[in-house]
Structures are given as C-alpha cells and as structure tokens.
Amino acid sequence: MKRLTAILLSLVLLMALAVPGVAETAKIELTLSHWGSTADAEVYQARVDLFNAQSDTIHVTINYIPEDYATKITSMMSSGTAPDVMVVAEEANSFAYRGQLLPLNDYLSEAGIDLVASVGQACVDAYSYDGSIYGIADRAGCSVLYYNKDLFDAANVAYPTIDWTRDDFLAAAQALTEESDSADKVWGYVQEDWWPYWMSWIYGGGGCVVDEEGNIAVNSPENVASLTFMRDLVGEYGVTPTRSQLASIGTGATASSLFASGKAAMYCTGAWGIASFKDVEGLNWDMAPLWDKAAPAFGSAICISSSTPYPDEAFEVAKFMTSVDAQSMIAQACEDVPANLEVLNSDDFLKAAWSDREINMNVFVDSVDITFAPPTTPEWASWTAVWGELLDPIYDGEGDPAAILEEIQAQMQQVRDDL
C-alpha cells in the first residue's frame, strides 16, 4: 500500500516536472522560433544574444526547429502555444488568414518606421495580407545561379550573364555535360524537387501560377512549353540527372553535394549556398543572375503571434532583429541576404570580406529587377504540395506536361474551394 502510494506520488512528481515551469524572473521571457542550418542557428543566436545584452526588461529564448518548421508552428498555433516571435517565410499569409499573426501597422507607425524605405515595396507586400502588414522582412534575396568556373573553362563555354536566354542555358548545359553512360559523370545542371526550381521555369517562360486577377492560371500554353523544356532537360537532352541517377551516385547525394564535389556545372539556390561552398577546397565557383530574367524571391520575416501576452515587448524584439545592427550580422557572417536595403548596399555585404578572391556579390543587387514574388496566398502550403506530388514524372524526364498541368489546375482549384 505504501509502495503504491509512493509510486503514485513519484508519478505525479514526474508529471509536474514534465510541464515546463514558468520561471519567476524580473525580465519578461519571450520565445523566438526559427528553422535553418546550424550556420543559420549560430547567427540567430548571436543576434538574440546581442538583444538580450542590451535589454533590461526582456529576455529572449530561441526555439530552433530544424525540421518541419511550418507544420510544427501551425500545430503550436492551433493549441495557442505559438512562440511570441516567429521567423516566417512563405506561410505568412496562411497564418495571417487564420488570424494567428499580429497586424503591425499601428506598431510601425507609432515607432516611426517607414518600412517601404528600409526594405522596399516588394518585401512589404510579401508579408501583407488584406491591407495589413504582418511581418518585418528579415532575410531577402532570390535564387541565383551558382556555376563552376573550372568546368566552364574546360568546356570552353562563356560564363553566364543576366542576358542569358533559355537556349543559351541549354547550349551551355549540353556543352558542359560529359559524354558518358556513368551516373558519376559531370552534369550540366542539377536541380531539386523544391518549388523555386519549377516556378522559375514557369515564370521565365512568360507564364504564371496565379494571374493578376488572382485566378489560377496554370494550364496555359506558355506553361506547357516551360514544363516540356524542364522535362526534356532530363529526358531528351540528358543534361540533368534523374532522381535515381542522383541516388546511384551515392546515398545522400543531393544536387547541392554534386555541385560541391565538382560533378555539376550549374546549380541554383539562395544566398545560403555561399556558406556551403565557400570552404569547399578546389571548388572554383561564382554566381550569376538566373537566365530567362525570372528569379523566385526568397526571404523570411519576423512576425508576432496574435496570442502573445506581450505584444509590445515582442515588437521590440522584431524591431531590433530587423535593425541595421542586427542585420549587419547576417551580412558579416554571409549567412543570407539581409532585407534591410541599407545593409544590402553596404560594404559589409557587397565586399564579401570572408572570401580570398572576387565573388560577384552584386548578383543580388542585379537580380532585384528580375525577381518575381511567388503566390504566397493562404493556399500556399497545399498548393506547393499539389505541385510537388504531380511533378514527380517531370523530374525523371517523363510524363505529359499538358495533362499534368490540367490536373494541377483542377487540384489547385479544389484546394481553393475547400479553404
């Protein structure tokens, strides 16, 4: 009997331990969540440390969620336990639509911040929904083309420029691809099955996902042509490996690791690619704006949960994170493209102090005019899931683009009707 009581007591005790306790401290405790690589995590930590050091009233703790970020945040929101301050990317509008984010217009005007002046109109629009601003842009930039200079030189191909067309790209990719049956050869171009890859083809071909009136416009002739081209890169032209070819190079081989190992001449990703490639020995690389004059915009904003008990304090954190001081840390660590225009145009970012040779950091400035905004409506997560699923054959160089686009059109409409 006594033993049983003891067991039950210790059980209750254990459960009490399981509930994260609210520590009684003088400072107000806030949580900030983000995703990303360990390199990203270090920079966020450094920025938050700086904030904590200079604030007498607020203490911020980081909740780093490396996997399934949007899912985990949505789940926390549904249970009213969302972090006070969140780094949010393309899901900002979905969250705003569900009433989970705090509108910041009043806070911004009270603080006298002119957001358009500091980050530009595009970065304001990306995090605005229904006339309200829900996030302060933190990281920006767009997809750029990383290319291996040595491979270009060896194949006697001129380096890419902003004027490249789709045909220039194909000609280069064909010249760069090694003639061999082995999967372990040099490929002209490698891609991943992530939305920026297919979307840059769609927008580059003059098509769109959602037209100016907001209607889904996927099954257009332009898009059929673009998708056919994307398919043929893998199938007919054979300049890009299929996913099983990629896998047979080695387990865990990714498009990015192929580029890093000098087995791919061209690869597209955001500015975080710099951090991955700068320390790779023997890799002589540089960056150029995407061909076709269409670069998908990347970025994230600092948003505030609508359920935070401390909205004023949370805004202080958001304001600090997007200040010139904190943004400079992104640039100095060459983590990503800072959204703040002043920092973007500063030598901190453009001079690339971390590199021992010339790197074309201006690519991010040059790309501004060719950047397009992805349709980050509240349907975003479901829409990209539809594309991700139905494009499968295209990545293997197979499938009928017209039929696939018809099906995507129908399923996207279905998602919209179900919203």
Add this chain to the structure above:
Amino acid sequence: MSANRHKRLRLTKAEKRETAWFYLLISPWLFGFFALTVYPMGASIYYSLTNWNMFQTPKFLGADNYIKLFGNATFYTALYNTFYYALIFVPVSMIISLFLAWLLNRNVRGRQIYRTLFYIPTLVPVVVSALIFMWILAPEGICNQFLALLGIQGPSWFYDATWTKPGLIIMSLWGLGSGFVLLLAGMQGIPQELYEAGYLDGTNAWQEFRHITMPMLSPMILYNLVMNIINALQLFTQPYVLGSQQSMPGRAGLGGGIDNSFLTIVQLLYNQAFKQFKMGYASAMAWVLFVIILILTLLVMKSSEAWTYYEGESR
C-alpha cells in the same frame, strides 16, 4: 463458480458492495475508454463529415470527404502500397518465423543463443532500423555489393519505384523476432507425449509438423496473423523516415518516395491531418482504414474456424 449462481433480480448487500468495488477499481480504464476511445470515435465520425482545419469552425459537408477520397488517385496508390506490403510481409514473416521456431524446437544445442539473436533486432527502434537499412540497401550499399559478388546487378531499392516495397518488406522482416518467440514458446508448450505417439506410428518430420505442431499451435498462429495484419496495415514510421531522408526539408511533398511508391495509408493520413491540417478529410481516411481492418480481421477469424483447433474441442 458463476455457473451455479442463479440470476436474481435482487443483489445481496455484499454483492452490491462487490459490484461497486468492481466498478470503482476498473474506473481508470472505464474513464479512459469513454474519454479516449468512445468520445474520440464519435467525434471522428462527425469530423469526417466536415471540412475543418482546426482554426475555423467545422463546415458540415455530408459524405463529400468520402466521395473525394474514393476519387483520389493518391489514396488508391497508398491503398495499393499498403496492401502490397501487408499481403507479402505477413505470410512471409509467418512462414520464416514458423520455420525458425520449428528448427529451434528440435532440441538444438545453443537454442537460447539463437533465440536471443533472432529476438534482439525487435529491440531496435523502428527509426534506427529504417536508417540502417537505407544504408544497407543503398544503390552502392553492402547488399548490392554482395549481390555483385554473385554476379547479380542489384536494384537501386528505395530509389527505384518497383523495388521500394520489397525493400520495406526486407526491412520489416528483420524485426520478425517478436512473433517468432511467441511461436517458439507455443511449440515448447505442446505436450511431448503427442510427438512420442507419432514417433511410434513412424511419422516423418513433415507429417509431425502438419498433424501435431500446426493444429496445436493454430490458436497462436491465428493471434499472430490478426495482430500482424492490423500492424502491417498501419505501417508508418519506416516509410516516414525513408521519405523524409529523400526529399529536401523545404519540399512540401508527401514523402512517399519516387512516384509515391512507398506512401502508406497512415502516412497519407498523417500528411493530411498534421501537415495540411485537413482534419475532416483525414478522419474520413481513418474510418476507411478502420473498416478495411475490421473486414480483414473478421475474414481471418471466420476462415480460422476451419483451421484452428482448441483443446477440449471435439472434431
């Protein structure tokens, strides 16, 4: 004891007290049963008739979710994959377990050691076994290296749509130890006299197995079969771990591998419920899965009347 108790309308005071204590003592289970089984099942039926994303109020749809489900190609893919897996894995694992148990039941020296070696893989968390098999069955992995020694060009397993499911089955077979141990224990429980009688009659090993071991073991085989089917149809962790290794973190796909070739029903359900937050649609899927499991279980139980044997039963 209860046979000679008569049905009476009135209970004695002691009986009433006993009844009260009975319900008091089972109250934890009873509470859990109503709060975490009965109510959720009812609620789940209701959700399955609505469109609900956990944020807004549910919108009543009627049978729409079910209609949509049966018109969805991905659902059929998941259904096909799950059945493919279950229909091969369950019999194969049963046959291998029976065979190994039968071998060990023949007074083999070192039985304890073998038993332990076959059982230990079941102690490995599914996440870990999925990860290690991803390496073993890698296109250039040790399995294919071994096959190459035999002059066979191995497939790329998890990167080849026709080989992903066989890969999953091989992975799961590694953990057949729990069923095997049960069958071995059952065989050891068969009275030795039965075999001795057979020995005098001059039966061979197969006849012995067929006419003594199998019938005596049939209730346990049935139990194993039913539980294996139920578990196989709920396969989730292995494909989930594999799928997330194959796609990049930012990708919003279903994580079912190339052409969704190892997407299972529960994986699709998890995606719909906890990634897309389509709670109504996911609930409908759960009920379809429930009905499938129920029908299969009943079919197996029904068919078992022909092949199971219980002690004390006259034939």
Add this chain to the structure above:
Amino acid sequence: MRKAALWNRILTHAVLIFTSLIFMIPFVFMISISLASDSSVVLAQYTLLPTEFHFENYWNILFDTKVSLWLRNSVMITLSCTLATVASCALVAYAFARLRARGRNFWFVVCLSTMMIPSQVRMIPQFVIFKELGWIDTWLPLIVPNLFGSAYYIFMLRQFIARLPRDLDEAATLDGLGYFGIFARIILPLIVPALAAVAVFAIMANWNWFFEPLIYLNTEDLFPLALGVKILTATTSSGAPPMWNKVFTASMILIVPMILVYFVGQKYMYEITLSAGSAGVK
C-alpha cells in the same frame, strides 16, 4: 540412420548460423558507421566491418548537450509511462479477475476488442482534446493516457491473477481485509513477476515510441532520443551530409539500454507471453 541424424544436425546448425549472421549484419554495419571518422562520412564511404575505430565518437556524444538531454527525456518519459501503465493495469486486471459484478464479462470483452481498433480513428479527436487542455508540446499527452490502462497488459495480468488460488483472498477476507486491501497486500506481492513482464514490455514500447511524440512535441528540447535520432539526420547545413557516425552512435545509445533490459527481463517475458499468447484470441 546415425549418419542421417548427424547430417540433419549439421544442416540445422548451418541454417541457424546463416540466419543469425544475416540478422546480425545490420548491427555490425551500424557499429562500423558509428566508429567512422568525420571525413569518411563526408565521402559516404563505409565498410561492413569497421576499418576505423574512433571510439571517441561515443565519448563525445555523451557531452553533446542535445543528445544527453534527449536521453534524459527518454528516461523520464519511459519511466513515468511505465509506472502509470503498470499501476493502472494491475488494478483493473485484479478487478476483472477477482471481483464478481454484473457486466463484468461484457466490459472485459469490450476491453479486449479495443485492441483491434486502429489508433488512427481516435488520433485526431484525441489531439483536439489535448489541444483544448493546452497540453500540446508537453509530455502530458504521452503520459496521462497510460493512467487508464492498456487492454493487452490488462489481459495478460488478468490471466495471471485468475490462476492464483482463491483461498488466499478468502482467508484475507476473514481477516477483515477489503477488496483494495486484498489487492495491495495479497495479490500485488504474488504478481510481481507478471508486473515485471508488463514493465519490460512497456519500457521497450515507450523507449521506442515515435508517432505520438512526433505529433505532440514541437520543441526539440522535449524530444525523446528516438525522435532526436531522426533530427540528427536532418541535414545540418544545406549541402552538407548529416553526420552519420553521430546518428549511429546515438542509435547505439538508444539500443544498448534495451538489450540490457531484455537480458534482465527475459525470463518474465517468456512466461507471460506463453500464458497470454496460448489463450490467444479465444
């Protein structure tokens, strides 16, 4: 005749040894990768038999703050879930085995049939209940349901208790013990081996638990190690492969305690498996 028997025996052992070797390959490979150097990981070159012996991988991982935190979480979750299960199941099983009441058989059949219900039909509303209680991202949705017993363990314990002689209870009743007294003083000490078996089963199940922690926990610091191992395989920076040597070192840390639990608990497990299993679905 004797020669045939000898061949028979050799064949049996050959088959058993071959099968055992196959069953051991994944372990050997896991150990081999866990002992690999970081540079072999980058090149993704591993051999079945270890060729490098970086035992410091094991030493280092114990000082990895995340892994040690996850390990601690696993211990806490497993212990509290197991204690809760054993306590509640014992109580309920005793009632089902010993107390006579109207409706007892009915409820017992209901209890058994819950084993057949796939958890998916309960999962979403359960999630909603725990969300309403504000329990998401805590261990409560994992631990609390264990307080309500689990059909399979209740069944196993009931079978065990039902076989104990009733004279003991009756003697205790004469001594003036109530039902709970009989349970605590008479039954409980006698079913320790069965409780141990249930505890071993529950420890193994909870230690390897994946699905519910996956849906209920969002904060990395609350993860059990099984989920942590999965996190270790998330690429740490774009392009860089996960540190597979670390992944499998952590995996070994996850496996070894269960092998120990198995060796300590196996004798209880076999006994109760047999008694519950032979009754099967009857």
